[in-house]
Amino acid sequence: MDFWAEQAQRLHWDVRWSEVLDWSGAPYAKWFTGGRLNVARNCVDRHVEAGFGDQVAIHWVGEPGDSRDITYAQLRDEVCRAANALVSLGVRAGDRVAIQLPMIPEAIVAMLACARLGAPHSVVFGGFSPSALRSRVDDAEAKVVITADGQYRRGKAVPVKAGVDEALAGSAVEKVVVVRRTGTPVSMGERDVWWHELVDPQPTEHTAEAFDSEHPLFILYTSGTTGKPKGILHTSGGYLTQVAYTHAAVFDHRPGEDVYWCTADIGWITGHSYIVYGPLANRATQVVYEGTPNTPHEGRHWEIIQRYGVSIYYTAPTLIRTFMKWGEDIPARYDLSSLRVLGSVGEPINPEAWRWYREHIGAGKAPIVDTWWQTETGAIMIAPSPGSAEFKPGSAQTPVPGISAVVVDDAGKEVAPGESGYLVLDQPWPSMLRGVWGDDARFRETYWSRFAGAYFAGDGARYDADGDIWLLGRVDDVMNVSGHRISTAEVESALVSHPAVAEAAVVGAADPTTGQGIVAFVIPRGVAEVSVQELREHVAREIGPIAKPRQIMVVPELPKTRSGKIMRRLLRDVAENREIGDVTTLADSSVMAHLKAGVSSQR
Ligand code: PRX
Secondary structure (H helix, E strand, O other), X not given: OHHHHHHHOOOOOOEOOOEXXXXXXXXXXXXXXXXXXXXXXXXXXXXXXXXXXXXXXXXXXXXXXXXXXXXXXXXXXXXXXXXXXXXXXXXXXXXXXXXXXXXXXXXXXXXXXXXXXXXXXXXXXXXXXXXXXXXXXXXXOOOEEEEEOEEEEOOEEEEOHHXXXXXXXXXXXXXXXXXXXXXXXXXXXXXXXXXXXXXXXXXXXXXXXXXXXXXXXXXXXXXXXXXXXXXXXXXXXXXXHHHHHHHHHHOOOOOOOOEEEEOXXXXXXXXXXXXXXXXHHOOOEEEEEOOOOOOOOOOHHHHHHXXXXXXXXXXXXXXXXXXXXXXXXXXXXXXXXXXXXXXXXXXXXXXXXXXXXHHHHOOOOOOEEEEEOOXXXXXXXXXXXXXXXXXXXXXXXXXXOOXXXXXXXXXOOEOOOOOEEEEEEXXXXXXXXXXXXXXXXXXXXXXXXXXXXXXXXXXXXXXXXXXXXXXXXXXXXXXXXXXXXXXXXXXXXXXXXXXXXXXXXXXXXXXXOOEEEEEEEEEEOOOOOOOHHHHHHXXXXXXXXXXXXXXXXXXXXXXXXXXXXXXXXXXXXHHOOOOOOOOOOEOOOOHHHHHHHHHHHHO
């Protein structure tokens, strides 16, 4: 515990904690009990007070080529204005605020303004559909929604507010604040207010209240094994301690020297922990980029690295594989010599991508920290140290100091080197989730019922002969597509909500670029013609474009066990074009023959 008490010193506490960890209410942990702090003050004001007001916090780069440098002093002013603005709308500590914004400075300002007021934010990824936004807004009972008129996507302005209007029709949301980003025409209703009209005139003075260490900081929805996303709850003191500690230790971040860039979107946990809270708590100077990596050309990231002298670059394997496809001659045209640490997150990084990253981006020498963690863990849990003697392409290697992780078999017994099992976290950690919003039973059932007293991560893993950990992917019905978690059940329920579909089964099939691709098998309803293209669009409308199946196959039947459970393992064999595995538990073993015959006619 001394270890975490020491890490907590990275923060400014208005009132020091009395106890580092109270685990008496397990699986609900309390960290730094009795301590009080303000998260936004820790991320912004205290750096200004310490004399770093003129240091750039954010080098923001817009997709169309506009840019803004925001210093810590300017960021403080903006956050205070936005906090005052939210107060004027009636937002109080404990109220929930939903945010659906592109990667613009206002997104970070809005999150910090909520944190400053103790109003938990729920950021919803910009690519989610209106109905996905609505279900999240309703589940968290958000009082205010912050969004934009539109966003730039691959060189085009696309509407955002129109989708939010559709999402919120008839909802209990009181106010919608709209940032003007693209100039896309929008209709402003009675509860709508422009960000610039509301925020700009506000005073830059705002006294930050110190909240309890366990005060809720945010809710972030993630896919589970059922159709309904889970609202993962994170709190203040422990979360900020671990994101600050890991951002400093895993990336060897040096404030005032490094230029850091994490390419995630704030709609995901990586954006929360390693764009907003960790780096800002550590007084980082960071790049925030609004757009896609190939707009207007495929060298955009390398051009940005060269322009700002980025020294730490944190991205996802799916993007590295995309860069590989575009060709190594593209990064070769830029000066990337400022890079000294590279990071990877989201899925196991395949050794080929690891080597390419090291060779063509890291000049053959930059350490690559492969970081394993989850929305639920809040912060990095397993990663090699950047000063490690030996990197192993494809292995996240060891739990970071302070963290304990073990690989166990079905019975909960630690496995021997070389054998695979389940990854569990057998000790509480400061940034651990504090439950599933409004669903205690689901929290206990999903994470704490499988192995007594330990957190079940849902990932397979094994040790090698040196005791290093290799992650093997999900062991549940959660797919990992381009580093995004999508549940098979969610896509299935979107498919069966279409009138032409009687039944659907979805599997994640290996994909050379995205890690996994979504493959759906659907049984049509009646004799109606089913348009596969229409179904793909339907899923995009229901969930968002990220959930669009790569392939949909129309089949007469699905393989089921005698108890009616769909055998996804067999469907995966079909989707990956493999020999079909053991079919003895099928209720009707002829199903696979029919299915294969039908599928091969569609290939
Ligand atoms: O399966 C693991 C995979 O991503 C899951 C967590 O997804 P999410 O909550 O969306 O958070 C992603 C960003 C932290 C994990 O259960 N995963 C993430 N990072 C790695 C990984 N698998 C292997 N190696 C990684 N470095």
